[in-house]
Amino acid sequence: MSHIFDSTVLREYDIRGIIGETLGADDARAIGRGFGSLLRRDLGVDGPAPLVAVGYDGRVSSPMLEHALVEGLTASGCNVRRIGMGPTPMLYFAEASAEEVQGGIQITGSHNPANYNGFKMVFRGRPFFGADIRRLGAMAADGDWLDGAGEVESLDVMDAYIDRLLSALEGIDTAALEGLTVGWDAGNGAAGPALERLAARLPGKHHLLFTDVDGNFPNHHPDPTVEANLEDLRTLVAEKPCDFGIAFDGDGDRIGAIDGEGRVVWGDQLLMIYAEDLLGKLPNSTIIADVKASRALFDHVETHGGRPLMWKTGHSLIKSKMKEVSSPLAGEMSGHVFFADDYYGYDDALYAGVRLIAASARLGKSVTQLRGEMPAMLNTPELRFQVDETRKFAAIDEVKARLTGPDVPDGVSVDATDGVRVNTPDGWWLLRASNTQDVLVARAESESEAGLDRLLGQIDDQLRLSGLERGESVGH
Structure with a gap:
């Protein structure tokens, strides 16, 4: 038995999809099977059954996903503590405050539209993301899951x-x-x-x-x-x-x-x-x-x-x-x-x-x-515009190369921690690739309107040199 996720569902920081289109009960079950199997292997397959806390948000689809997720977790040999509906941090609390709990999963679509839902996970006290999530996809495709028969309990943690x-x-x-x-x-x-x-x-x-x-x-x-x-x-x-x-x-x-x-x-x-x-x-x-x-x-x-x-x-x-x-x-x-x-x-x-x-x-x-008392800085909101997935990281690398070369003007420096944040006498501007969408994100900040206009001009110049333009802003 195996499972293939829709290609858009396994994100960098969480798992997210559209109910009835890219995300459903079978996906939730596979997430439970994979997460539970990873946890058992990490703790030692022959040890006692790990305990996973599970919570969910107020979306219409959340109870259905929670039911399937719990099935997947117990089928992998994990015990489950259901804490019911509440905010994601209450699930984090249920995981962090109880020594006997080794993992936590919250079913939530966060700030996405009502037809979306997803999963945020904690694995033995650390965030579960990136390579961890990709591994769930590979395990599902191979049916690489452990079998077991975990138990389920319910606990109200809200007052605590x-x-x-x-x-x-x-x-x-x-x-x-x-x-x-x-x-x-x-x-x-x-x-x-x-x-x-x-x-x-x-x-x-x-x-x-x-x-x-x-x-x-x-x-x-x-x-x-x-x-x-x-x-x-x-x-x-x-x-x-x-x-x-x-x-x-x-x-x-x-x-x-x-x-x-x-x-x-x-x-x-x-x-x-x-x-x-x-x-x-x-x-x-x-x-x-x-x-x-x-x-x-x-x-x-x-x-x-x-x-x-x-x-x-x-x-x-x-x-x-x-x-x-x-x-x-x-x-x-x-x-x-x-x-x-x-x-x-x-x-x-x-x-x-x-x-x-x-x-x-x-x-x-x-x-x-x-x-x-805070200084009056002028800054743009987060400007998000669509670019082809194959170009988004490459374009950032091109901008970085141009701005760290021998012809960089005086007073200009680049911080490449995440994309390029360019410091200039007018202030700073940022260009980075989204990890979760085919989007580039820009932002600029200055102490004057004229300075802000010049910074936006520099962003547009760099995009043009990479064959791109700052199109209409798109949402998250």
Whole structure:
């Protein structure tokens, strides 16, 4: 018995497809068989049956995939702990906080449209991605699975998870937070029920939007990095009024924020706040951000006694780098924020929300004040445009070669950590290939409109030299 996955489903950071077209129950079963077999082989086939935690998000297709995944895991000889519906970080918590659990799988389509779904995995405490996922495909094609008969149990971990989230406020005078008012937007995603329980136990006043889980996302698409999706939260913050507002993506591992004046606090700006707070107690720490982050963040980390490290985009890559360099804090423009000082090092938007309350309290400044003190940089949103799959990496290599040759102008330097990030007297621009789509991603930042225009001109010049152009922007 073997199984062939659709060629588009096995991605770099997760497994993702369109229900009824590229992803279905047979795929979920094969993922369970492969993951369970890998885990048993890693731990020793003759040892006791490994325990895998399984959770799922609020999409219509998630219960069907969960049922098939559990079948696959038990058929490979693994035991399964079903934790039910909840945000992805609750699954991470179920894996990280229980010594007896050796793996975890969350069924989630994250911020993708309602007809998508997918899987995020943890393997013995580390991210499962890239070569791991490709190996699942090869094993399925060969039918290279172990057989067994695992057992299934169900466990409600939500209250323990909420307790853990609230630990972020330890040491803070919660009486001082009673005057705080916060708006929250769950976007009808899987974080809704956990948010309701969390908000009921937080000091201050909390106004919640769209906590009913609805996999059709009737109010707005749950991607907090798109400003249009923050309009409901912005309105709530203005009307109540709130000190600030927090939004989640569909599975609760990415955060978005609005300050009390309605300004977006982007992923790198949130990281500036978290870094300033953390460096007060852990000076000289290495703080990691992806190559799309503002120069203002890296400068801010240095100013406050930290060591900034620019790294590749991708939550699995960032998590792996954090372990390698013992970083207590990392983040991405996409709203993934990872805390490893007093937490487990994974991306949890609910925890990040509580940490924003804590940081504001410890720093003695409102989120609005912290946002207002940040330098006024002009930057483009993430510009994503289609290129042929065969050209995307080659084009980046060509740009890199041209900009590291003998004719590079004075004041221009290239960081090739992930694509090309080009520093110039006007600011910086970035060009990188997406790991998950046939897309190039560009971004630029300057202190003036004229500088920004010149940077975009440089991007267009480099694309033209490689026979490409910056076409219409496409989504994730």
